Amino acid sequence: xxxxxxAAFSTMQQIPQACCASLxxxxxxxxxxxxxxxxxxxxxEESAWRRALGAADRRTDVYFIPAxxxxxxxxxxxxxxxxxxxAYVCRGTQCEPPLRDPAGLKLD
Numbered sequence: 618x619x620x621x622x623x624a625a626f627s628t629m630q631q632i633p634q635a636c637c638a639s640l641x642x643x644x645x646x647x648x649x650x651x652x653x654x655x656x657x658x659x660x661x662e663e664s665a666w667r668r669a670l671g672a673a674d675r676r677t678d679v680y681f682i683p684a685x686x687x688x689x690x691x692x693x694x695x696x697x698x699x700x701x702x703x704a705y706v707c708r709g710t711q712c713e714p715p716l717r718d719p720a721g722l723k724l725d
Contacts (some may be wrong), residue, residue, distance in 0.1 A: 622646055648707025652676040653722075656698040656705075658684035666702055669719030 622643050629636045655660060657663045684698035696705045704716040716722055
């Protein structure tokens with residue numbers, strides 16, 4: 618966590634070539650990845666969400682989960698399907714309310 622990065626910071630500055638994993642962890646801490654879970658039912662809904670995503674940047678992980686997927690593990694079980702589809706967007710540990718409209722999907 619944060620304390621580990623703080624403890625390793627001096628070493629990362631002095632010999633960064635020896636701290637690849639720590640530098641990646643620092644980058645992810647400072648610039649958290651975006652995770653999007655799209656719940657959809659049918660090809661039309663999936664296509665609408667895919668079009669809205671356009672060319673998501675490489676720091677965005679997108680997961681398309683059909684409504685009929687059955688029982689899902691962990692937090693995915695709480696991310697339910699609703700008619701028209703839903704997008705659950707989280708940046709780092711901060712999650713936005715579910716989006717019902719693909720046009721509202723902003724990847725800034």
